[in-house]
Each structure stands twice: as structure tokens, then as C-alpha cells.
Amino acid sequence: DAGVIQSPRHEVTEMGQEVTLRCKPISGHNSLFWYRQTMMRGLELLIYFNNNVPIDDSGMPEDRFSAKMPNASFSTLKIQPSEPRDSAVYFCASRQQRGFNQPQHFGDGTRLSIL
Amino acid sequence: GQNIDQPTEMTATEGAIVQINCTYQTSGFNGLFWYQQHAGEAPTFLSYNVLDGLEEKGRFSSFLSRSKGYSYLLLKELQMKDSASYLCAVNRGGADGLTFGKGTHLIIQP
Numbered sequence: 001d002a003g004v005i006q007s008p009r010h011e012v013t014e015m016g017q018e019v020t021l022r023c024k025p026i027s028g029h030n031s032l033f034w035y036r037q038t039m040m041r042g043l044e045l046l047i048y049f050n051n052n053v054p055i056d057d058s059g060m061p062e063d064r065f066s067a068k069m070p071n072a073s074f075s076t077l078k079i080q081p082s083e084p085r086d087s088a089v090y091f092c093a094s095r096q097q098r099g100f101n102q103p104q105h106f107g108d109g110t111r112l113s114i115l
Numbered sequence: 116g117q118n119i120d121q122p123t124e125m126t127a128t129e130g131a132i133v134q135i136n137c138t139y140q141t142s143g144f145n146g147l148f149w150y151q152q153h154a155g156e157a158p159t160f161l162s163y164n165v166l167d168g169l170e171e172k173g174r175f176s177s178f179l180s181r182s183k184g185y186s187y188l189l190l191k192e193l194q195m196k197d198s199a200s201y202l203c204a205v206n207r208g209g210a211d212g213l214t215f216g217k218g219t220h221l222i223i224q225p
Contacts, residue, residue, distance in 0.1 A: 042217035103160035
């Protein structure tokens with residue numbers, strides 16, 4: 001079975017540029033999550049969707065960050081304009097929304113470096 | 116606020132047993148997850164507890180005490196491949212997202 005697929009795996013760009021991260025959840029999973037991981041702050045939830053609808057975006061750091069889920073098999077996280085402090089590993093995860101015991105399955109992450 | 120505490124780093128010997136503790140104070144609770152994360156890789160699911168007591172799964176066991184806001188992950192017969200970070204995460208209910216601790220970096224020595 002294909003897991004959660006994220007692209008790109010690595011991104012290096014200059015400050016001020018727009019960055020778009022992509023995620024394809026596991027087929028049949030109807031909840032999708034975006035996390036950010038840094039050494040200082042650990043793994044933090046940014047936003048999540050149920051059935052393609054954003055439910056909680058309270059973790060999105062500021063207006064420069066936006067996320068969309070146009071259909072059940074695709075989501076994007078966009079940073080515009082990017083800043084050096086956005087450098088982190090960004091993970092996408094998905095799960096079946098049919099009980100709290102269903103684990104989230106993580107993609108391999110996008111390692112983002114803003115110069 | 117939400118608070119999940121784990122030791123930053125632990126060291127153990129191959130073949131031995133290690134217990135990784137996690138304490139939490141959250142506004143809601145609908146279960147606690149343990150994840151394993153090898154360096155440069157994605158977190159992978161290990162266990163889930165929602166009721167008090169011990170859940171055993173092979174070499175790994177996880178314990179929960181809801182009244183104490185406490186959990187531990189027990190790893191037996193340690194192998195070198197168990198060197199990784201172990202993340203404790205709480206589902207606070209109402210929202211499906213997880214609140215993670217900062218993880219415990221476990222080093223296994225020969």
C-alpha cells in the first residue's frame with residue numbers, strides 16, 4: 001500500500017520566495033494534518049482537515065502560511081513570503097476518522113531551508 | 116495551556132530494558148500515542164492507550180494512568196536499531212490533531 005506521499009523531499013530557496021509543499025494522503029483516509037518539526041519546538045500541529053474542510057488552523061504561525069485541500073487526494077501548504085525562521089521539516093499525516101484510536105500515518109517530510 | 120514532558124535523552128545497553136516516561140497536562144484527553152522516529156525519517160506509530168493499564172505489543176509495552184497524567188513506554192531486549200527518538204502525543208478530544216512532547220532521544224550502547 002502506498003503511504004502518505006510528500007513532495008518535494010528537500011527545498012532550498014531564498015528569503016522572500018514563495019514555497020509550496022504538497023501532500024497526497026493514503027487512499028480512504030479522510031483526515032489530513034500538517035505538522036512542522038524543529039529542534040527547539042519539536043513537532044507542532046499547523047492545521048488539519050476533515051473531509052477536505054479545514055477544521056483547526058490555530059497552529060498556523062501567521063498569515064504568510066496558507067493550506068488548501070481541493071480534493072480528497074491532494075493538499076498544499078504554502079508560505080509566501082518565506083523567511084529564514086520557517087526552516088524546518090514539514091510533515092503531512094493522514095488517518096481514518098472513525099475513532100480516536102486510529103493512528104496518524106506520516107509522510108517522509110519536506111526538509112525546507114530558507115536562506 | 117498544554118504541557119507534555121519527556122526526558123530529553125536516555126542511554127541504555129543492548130539487551131537491557133528501558134522505561135521512557137511521559138507526563139501530561141492537557142485541557143482534554145482522548146488517548147495517548149507513542150511514536151518512534153529514527154533520525155531523518157517520519158514518525159511511526161507504536162501504541163495507543165485510552166484506558167488505565169498496560170498494553171503489550173511484542174518487545175514494546177505502554178502504560179497509562181489517567182488520574183496521574185502519566186504514561187510510560189517500556190522497551191525490552193533492546194536492540195541497536197531501537198536507537199531513535201520516542202514521541203509521546205495526546206489526543207485532546209474535540210480536535211483530532213495530536214499535541215506532541217519534544218521526544219526522548221534513546222541511545223543504545225553495545
